[in-house]
Amino acid sequence: MIAPPPLPAPILDPIVRLALAEDLGRAGDLTSDATLLPGTRIKAEIRARKTGVLAGMDAAAHTLKCLDEGVALDQRLRDSDKLAPGDVIATLTGEARSILMAERTMLNFIGRLSGVATLTAAFVEKIRHTDATIVCTRKTTPGHRALEKRAVRCGGGTSHRYGLDDAILIKDNHIAACGSVGEALKRAHAYAGHLRMIEVEVDTLAQLEEALPHKPHAVLLDNMDTDALKAAVAMIDGACKAEASGGVNFDTVAGIAETGVDYISVGALTHSASNLDVGLDLP
Template identity: 60%
Template sequence: MVEDAVRAALLEDWGRAGDITAQATLGPDTRARAVIAARQPGVLAGLDLAATAFRFADPSISIETLLDDGARLAPGDIAMRIDGPARGVLSAERVALNFLGHLSGVASATARFADLVAHTAARIVCTRKTTPGLRAFEKYAVRCGGGANHRFGLDDAILIKDNHIAVAGGVRAAIEAARAFAGHLVKVEVEVDTLAQLEEALAARPDVVMLDNMAPDTLRKAVAIADGAVTLEASGGVNLETVAAIAETGVDLISVGWITHSAPVLDLGLDIEIG
């Protein structure tokens, strides 16, 4: 998956003729030494994709990783050293940094949320609100930042949402239909909007209940009603200002779409070492 993604990104960037700027300004035997360094604090993710970009550009490029994915970065920290033909180094620079900056941004955003709930038992989890084609990498970055993964796609768990409930004829009817369909290894989760729906869901014994857009006081009541019978996931209205209060209600999971669909890129740069 890494190779396929990097190959597609390089093809997109190089087009039909390759990096004509590097070809025009650099001789084929010119070499370059460079480092990739953090320009702001954050959490590192995506080293394999960055390294693969350089190796595809020129297999003779030497790559040394000085940190691991998941490392906390301070400005100036060096994540990677690159040494080899200058044309290859500079032709792969943008693709390498695009992957590294984006995934480190996801990891850094996840870490900000995870740090705010570290005093509780709640875990931050991602959603399917991901960049098309990059889901596996973004979910990996979430783990690098201290979060956990929700389902990867529509095929690995049943998640009954409000539209399913409306068509199926109610919370309990939807859960019972899902139970009859699912294999013994497939978990069933249902989304509820009210405490009455929660009680209806509990009677049908799902594995997980998503408590959608509930205020902290309502979440506390939901935790008391469930009394440990199911895993409870809070969703909706989650941001850096609200996440601690949500976690303190006693829910098990807090899903945050923002960490994958809106996380800002972490600023890392490639600097040529002279001399």
């Protein structure tokens, strides 16, 4: 799999600096300052301790750069690469104090984001026999959305919306406030420019029937069972994209994909991924 490009420095920099400031506090790394002689150099290895998919190396590299551009980082593996226990992900050579100050923040980024990529890859594998695509949602860690959505891409998925400002998604509360699916879609079309996508969430086939004449670009089929999803896909008949959402897990995702939907949104990719165990060792 080809990894997505690294996030640009203006996006990475405030996230990384906040993480470093949180760890270094008011006085820096007291342990390294107390125990390491100036000029002490080491070579260290970042290793995988579990099977998974790598992500977060852009954030890890930026962490090191913020602390000491003189530390050499030699990446042996790249984001999106598969990991096995014991695999050397990267080697670091340079000032011991800098490497040990960076260690936990680097590993936090790699572990968290590799966990997201690994969970995504597992979902993607479950539906590989279909044409459906796994997508993540806005259920992300505050402040880390760009990192986590990139990690989903490292695992073979893609993104729904990045935020409230990149597409119009009419949800149940919007519909309730407007009075009907049709009225909400009329207002959305009147507001949107020609490059703005409009998606509407529907809970029933009756709502879907009301929505389709208003030509949404996509319909979010929320918490429908597989029979209802099949009927919805038949009703849509290619007029717009069909996205399934709600109740998606390892046991249900294949059946959902087999109904013919185009996309399956899975909030768990970012809100429930477990960290992948990685460590830094001195060989």
